[in-house]
Structures are given as C-alpha cells and as structure tokens.
Amino acid sequence: MGIEAKVLGQQVAYPTDYCPLILVPVPRSLNRVTYDIHFPEGLFRGYDTWHAYEAGFLTNKGLPVCGVLKIVYSASSPNIVESKSLKLYLNSLNMTRLGENATEGIALFTKIVKSDLEQILDTRVEVSFFHREPEELFFDFKEYTLLEDDESVEDIFFSEYSEAPSLLDESTGCGGEIKVCSHLLRSNCKITKQPDWGSIYIRMKASNLPGDASLLKYIVSLRSENHFHEEICEMIYKRLWDKFKPEILAITCIYTRRGGIDICPSRANQIEYLPEFILDPEVLTRKLMRQ
Numbered sequence: 001m002g003i004e005a006k007v008l009g010q011q012v013a014y015p016t017d018y019c020p021l022i023l024v025p026v027p028r029s030l031n032r033v034t035y036d037i038h039f040p041e042g043l044f045r046g047y048d049t050w051h052a053y054e055a056g057f058l059t060n061k062g063l064p065v066c067g068v069l070k071i072v073y074s075a076s077s078p079n080i081v082e083s084k085s086l087k088l089y090l091n092s093l094n095m096t097r098l099g100e101n102a103t104e105g106i107a108l109f110t111k112i113v114k115s116d117l118e119q120i121l122d123t124r125v126e127v128s129f130f131h132r133e134p135e136e137l138f139f140d141f142k143e144y145t146l147l148e149d150d151e152s153v154e155d156i157f158f159s160e161y162s163e164a165p166s167l168l169d170e171s172t173g174c175g176g177e178i179k180v181c182s183h184l185l186r187s188n189c190k191i192t193k194q195p196d197w198g199s200i201y202i203r204m205k206a207s208n209l210p211g212d213a214s215l216l217k218y219i220v221s222l223r224s225e226n227h228f229h230e231e232i233c234e235m236i237y238k239r240l241w242d243k244f245k246p247e248i249l250a251i252t253c254i255y256t257r258r259g260g261i262d263i264c265p266s267r268a269n270q271i272e273y274l275p276e277f278i279l280d281p282e283v284l285t286r287k288l289m290r291q
Contacts, residue, residue: 025079046075046267054260067131077123126281140275169214198255205248
C-alpha cells in the first residue's frame with residue numbers, strides 16, 4: 001500500500017482529540033516523474049489553495065467557533081497533504097479548547113494548523129480563519145469565456161474519456177491570447193476512484209493556439225483519469241506547454257468540495273500570471289455554483 005492510501009480509501013476512526021500525527025504527506029515527485037515534470041526548472045510557478053468549510057474549535061469556556069479555513073502553500077513544496085488526513089486532522093481539533101474568546105482562539109488555532117502543516121509539507125504555509133461573512137467576495141476570472149456556451153458544442157462528437165493529448169489541434173494557424181474556462185472538468189481520485197468534479201481556467205498566449213472544440217474535447221477526455229487534483233492541473237499544463245510553446249500559460253483548477261474541503265491548484269510560467277485573489281490567504285473569493 002502506497003503512502004497515498006494510508007488513510008484515503010481506508011476505514012479510519014475519527015480522532016476525538018487533537019492528533020497531528022494523522023496528517024499524511026504525499027511526495028509530489030510520484031506524479032511529476034510520470035509526466036517528465038522537472039520543478040522548479042522554469043516550467044511553472046504555482047500554489048495550492050485549500051478551503052476547509054468545516055473548521056472549528058471550542059473556547060476555554062466551551063463555546064464553539066466555526067468558520068472557513070483557507071490554506072495556501074507553494075507548488076515547490078516536496079509534498080502535498082492527503083485530503084482525508086487533513087479532514088481527520090481538522091476534526092480532531094473540533095473539541096479542543098483554545099483561548100478565552102473567539103479572537104484569541106482563532107489566533108491559536110491558525111498557529112497550530114500552520115505549524116503542523118509546515119512540518120509535513122516542508123514549506124511555508126499561510127493559514128487564515130474566516131468566521132464572519134466578508135463584506136466583499138473577490139473573483140479572478142471575470143474575463144474568461146465558457147467553452148461549453150458556444151452554440152456549436154452540441155454538434156461536437158465526444159468519444160474520448162481517457163486523457164488524449166492528440167485531441168489538442170495544432171493546425172488552427174491562429175495566434176494570440178485566450179482566456180477560456182470550462183465547468184466540465186472531471187477526473188477520479190487516484191486511490192478511491194470516486195469522481196472529482198471541477199472547473200478549469202486557462203490563459204494562454206502563443207503563436208498557435210488550440211481551437212475551442214479541441215480544447216474542450218481534451219478537457220472532457222480527463223473523465224476517466226485517476227489522479228489527485230494537483231496532478232491533473234500539472235498534467236494539463238505540461239501538455240499545453242509542450243505542444244504550443246506558449247509565451248503565457250496559466251491554469252487554475254477549482255474542484256468542488258469533498259468531505260468539506262476543496263482544492264484549487266494554480267500554475268503559470270510567470271508569477272504575475274497567477275490569479276491574485278485565490279492565492280491571497282487573507283481574502284475569500286466568490287465560490288462557484290458547485291463549490
């Protein structure tokens with residue numbers, strides 16, 4: 001059994017007391033070797049953003065404090081954290097008493113989570129706790145065009161449901177810059193094979209671009225792939241990078257929540273092309289309909 005399956009896909013009792021030992025680090029290299037991804041040798045910069053919607057603790061007087069935990073860490077970290085182990089870990093803090101009031105408790109809670117995650121991820125981790133609805137919700141992708149909104153989509157014949165880079169048509173002869181998205185992203189968990197639903201946002205500038213139909217066909221072809229969310233994002237990035245040699249390439253995948261947690265990896269060839277708000281630990285972004 002690989003380290004990825006230590007908790008995921010197994011029947012594990014929920015810890016009722018604070019239990020940092022349940023966190024499971026998974027080496028990023030396990031998937032990067034498969035796709036010949038050498039990081040950080042100029043291929044991309046990136047971050048992983050996690051939202052935990054079921055985070056909470058008790059104050060010293062026993063008052064529950066609950067909210068949304070936002071976690072951001074670099075794609076240069078040697079490890080990711082296995083999602084079910086993070087859920088179990090956060091659950092172990094639900095009955096932990098922290099602080100004389102909510103403000104003091106939140107400071108202690110985020111400090112504990114930050115320290116525990118930094119130890120297993122071996123990188124700097126930013127953690128914020130939101131227990132009040134923010135006055136404004138930001139969004140990074142207002143200018144993106146939804147591929148499946150095109151009237152011609154229903155005339156396209158889709159037949160590939162295993163990743164097929166050959167679907168990316170290089171013969172359009174059209175250069176320039178595109179900002180497109182799709183809510184049809186779906187892949188499967190590497191361990192449990194349960195479906196992971198999501199949305200993908202692609203910005204690309206190149207002398208030759210894939211046609212909208214070929215790009216949508218490729219996205220749909222991922223439906224039977226078994227990978228973690230971060231791996232899917234990097235695989236798509238590498239395919240587009242190798243095939244189109246773009247001047248600008250930025251990809252963000254926003255997956256729907258599972259077990260109260262969503263994972264949103266972002267990759268770009270330059271740091272300035274990464275989404276601003278989703279990477280800001282102090283900002284909550286507007287959720288997509290299925291988040």
